[in-house]
Amino acid sequence: MMDIARNILFFVIALGILVAVHEWGHYYVAKLCKVKILKFSIGFGKPIYRKVTSSGMEFVIAMIPLGGYVRMLDGRVDDITEEQKAVAFNFQPVWQRFAIVAAGPIVNFIFAIFALAAIGMIGQQSAKPIVGAIAEESYAARSGLSVGDEIIAVGRHKTNDWRDVTIELSTFSGEQSIPLEVKQSRGVTQTISLPIDGWKIDPDESDLFTALGFQPYRPALTTSLGFVEEGSPAQRGGLLKNDKIEKIDGTSMENWSQIVAFIEKRPNQSATLEILRDEQSISLIVQFGQKPGAPEQGYLGVVPFQEPWPEEYIQHTQLGFFGAIADGTQQTWRLMGVTLEMLGKLLTGDVSVKNLSGPISIAQGAGISASIGIVAFLSFLALISVNLGIINLLPLPILDGGHLLYFTIEWITGKPVSEAVQEVGFKIGGMILFAVMATAIVNDVLRNT
Structure with missing residues (x-):
């Protein structure tokens, strides 16, 4: 239960950071282009925090942390005056609209560079x-x-x-x-x-x-105990940290693999353990339990010391500022390349759709990396940030990449893509995205059942 709570907490923290970074990219470039911002939302659904800034923008943190958005004044959905056209998104030159939309994924890549650079400066x-x-x-x-x-x-x-x-x-x-x-x-x-x-x-x-x-x-793992789980068969049998297991039922234990093999074959059975504690030989009778998730295997509940x-x-490794930035840039570039390669292999079938991961796997990754330490968590954030940036650049109309595709067509033809065509594109893109997300969630469920 504690693991689930930890995973959810760091999932919310990780996704909140990455969504905020992505949407800030859109927001910042929109401000540079003098476009009026109506709302900046981190998450969807019912607001849990709301503030109206001095510029009239509504800042919201909502309950569902699976995305976010920046709502700009737009003549296609808002009633605007002639004077407001100068600050409406859809009346901006195509290059400015392109820059505003592209800024979200680009800032995701920049964030990854700085996260990986921070690891380099921290040292590892x-x-x-x-x-x-x-x-x-x-x-x-x-x-x-x-x-x-x-x-x-x-x-x-x-x-x-x-x-x-x-x-x-x-x-x-x-x-x-x-x-x-x-x-x-x-x-x-x-x-x-x-x-x-x-x-x-x-x-x-x-x-x-x-x-x-x-x-x-x-x-190699030693036969000395580095950790005894609370409430485990080992603790109930009297085993302590630093105990060295020498024999089980009279059989000498030469290495840890031998101990594991002996215990796994005897679920719910009792055995006599001869241990060395503070230079004294002690005999204990311990009843093995059942391994969680594999009841046919015996379980003791200890972790050995490692040589x-x-x-x-x-x-x-530890780098100075400029060296860390260079290294972070190089790593981010490679992660971008690997992500594109894997997407290509997914389309050709060289990578199975079973490898798609959804929010459950991401939550587990967030929780595990955070429990390891700041370096692992920053590395996780960088990886997910790169993936988020690449996915958003895919030419699906519902994503940033779809909007960029429409802007590119407008740039080439000199006229915007018709709203009817855009609407059809949004529906198709939405169905594709829904199918991908559904597959990822099913994969998550199957992996955890």
């Missing part, structure tokens, strides 16, 4: 993309990739961490192979081909790396 510690394990008879095993290899490029794009690797690998969905540049443990750099035989991203798979047959390097990371596997 990340794991180098070093391969830790390779599954037998997998795509990775056929490629010549080896444990200890550092992936320094995927295709034409350099990769500094596993986030970069994940983004770049995803763009090869539906292809026959993935070119990788790797640096081997002995320092030699080489290019290898990861054969994927038309593999496609599947949201039902545990993760992308497992699907391709390799795993990032992670330090420390080797220093050479970790990189520390």
